[in-house]
Amino acid sequence: MAKRIEVDVTDYSFLEAASSYKGSLLRPIDTAKLLKMCFWLEFELSRMTMGWVSSVPDWDLKGELVRLSYLHTQHMVQLRERISELPGADINDKAWTPSGLQEACQRITQAGGLIEFAAGYKFIVQKLYEQYTAFHETLDPILDGPTFDKLRYIELDKEQMLSWGIPYVKFAYVEDGQKREAYHSWLVYIDHVWKVLEKSSSGKKIDWPDHPVLEPAGPIPLKPANDPKYPHVDLTKYKSAMFDPKSPTYDSLKHMIFINASEMSAVESLTYLYYGVQKMPVDFYLDVARHTWDEVRHSQMGVRRLKQMGYRTEDFSWHPSTAPTPETMDQVFPEFYASLTMVMEPCSFIKKRKSIGAFMKHGDPLSSIQSEYDIADERLHVGFGQKWGAKLFEHMEDFISAQNAAETVKQMHLRKMGYSQDEINKVLHSFPEFCGFATMELNYDKY
Ligand SMILES: [Fe+2]
Ligand SMILES: [Fe+2]
Numbered sequence: 001m002a003k004r005i006e007v008d009v010t011d012y013s014f015l016e017a018a019s020s021y022k023g024s025l026l027r028p029i030d031t032a033k034l035l036k037m038c039f040w041l042e043f044e045l046s047r048m049t050m051g052w053v054s055s056v057p058d059w060d061l062k063g064e065l066v067r068l069s070y071l072h073t074q075h076m077v078q079l080r081e082r083i084s085e086l087p088g089a090d091i092n093d094k095a096w097t098p099s100g101l102q103e104a105c106q107r108i109t110q111a112g113g114l115i116e117f118a119a120g121y122k123f124i125v126q127k128l129y130e131q132y133t134a135f136h137e138t139l140d141p142i143l144d145g146p147t148f149d150k151l152r153y154i155e156l157d158k159e160q161m162l163s164w165g166i167p168y169v170k171f172a173y174v175e176d177g178q179k180r181e182a183y184h185s186w187l188v189y190i191d192h193v194w195k196v197l198e199k200s201s202s203g204k205k206i207d208w209p210d211h212p213v214l215e216p217a218g219p220i221p222l223k224p225a226n227d228p229k230y231p232h233v234d235l236t237k238y239k240s241a242m243f244d245p246k247s248p249t250y251d252s253l254k255h256m257i258f259i260n261a262s263e264m265s266a267v268e269s270l271t272y273l274y275y276g277v278q279k280m281p282v283d284f285y286l287d288v289a290r291h292t293w294d295e296v297r298h299s300q301m302g303v304r305r306l307k308q309m310g311y312r313t314e315d316f317s318w319h320p321s322t323a324p325t326p327e328t329m330d331q332v333f334p335e336f337y338a339s340l341t342m343v344m345e346p347c348s349f350i351k352k353r354k355s356i357g358a359f360m361k362h363g364d365p366l367s368s369i370q371s372e373y374d375i376a377d378e379r380l381h382v383g384f385g386q387k388w389g390a391k392l393f394e395h396m397e398d399f400i401s402a403q404n405a406a407e408t409v410k411q412m413h414l415r416k417m418g419y420s421q422d423e424i425n426k427v428l429h430s431f432p433e434f435c436g437f438a439t440m441e442l443n444y445d446k447y
Helices: 012-019 029-053 059-083 099-109 114-138 144-156 158-163 176-198 255-260 264-276 281-308 329-361 365-395 403-414 421-428 432-437
Strands: none
Touching: 012 059, 029 059, 029 099, 029 264, 029 281, 059 144, 059 158, 059 264, 059 281, 099 114, 099 176, 114 144, 158 264, 158 281, 158 329, 176 432, 255 329, 255 365, 264 281, 264 329, 281 365, 329 403, 329 432, 365 403, 403 421, 421 432
16 A cells, blocks of 8 residues: 655745745745735835824825825735745744844935935835836746735735825926935935845845935924914813814814814824834734724814815814824833723714714714714724733833723823822723713714
């Protein structure tokens, strides 16, 4: 009887031991390596775009940048799935961008202004898509069919990503010779950085060219740039923008829509978290990117609806975004993230749910549906909070259990709102009462 051969399908060592890849034929392990390079490039592009949200004083542009960042993370999801099917190491929870690539991208992200940033983004996206194009020539659509399907998905965003920066760079400084020259040296610098990266070999120190920008405008600036069409509330008078009676929707059901519209300030804080916190598991960044993009959508649906109702954003007073400094980041990040997902979002369910019926009663089905979608998204975010809230404290070496994190941030939230310890103790463990203290109620009867 012939001897039975057993093949362990999870053991790829026979492939890795085979003679190394030659010519234009890619072995599965080589494909995995190249896909991994694209994965980290996508990640750095998502960090780059997220990092610049607070640097631009334009509400629409902030939303566009978050959208781009989110799309890059969706590419990462596709790539990771295929990488895990191929031989070689997976993208595990400890994985992070190779240091040379990260440094190159960081240098290009530290641009002097929006035009320079757009040029840098365009440059790296172009490099990325050149790699994807090269795949089409080298990969075999039969042997590597599943990779082709992933690339097909990634291809959908090619035009949008490649063309995003064009309006900024096309006529860059046509009226200003001096700035044009500086811009030209920036382009030379970007190119130089990339060439140095490409020539580098792992383990060896890279000799980077001097950075030409003295004061970069981004990423994550110390003071977030504000859109002048969204004037700030006077925080010496009110705890939060929603308490300012100046806003025309104040003391009416429509204030729900204003609250949605104002979520760009949560977006900005999330972008600092996304860019600032290093070396969390990849899934954390995927979740935070989705969360941030959802808040952009909430702000967009709110602003659109207010405009449909005939209001101007200038008529309202808006909550400023606060930026953590490098010194306060460790403490601010877990606190902000946990209080957003464990206090603000779960508490907002109460008024959102009530507003669904109230809007219908006042004959406004669109606003009612907005609240329904809003709740669907917020449920997802509360889940993210349960998954990452306590882990973030732990990551910042401030160990707090999941149970602890919820209690700590609830206490903190009420203390910030000026309640006494007695009052806090009374409501801390009863959900609806706690929220009654933590947020504002709406006047559901008045439209
Ligand atoms: Fe939201
Ligand atoms: Fe949310």
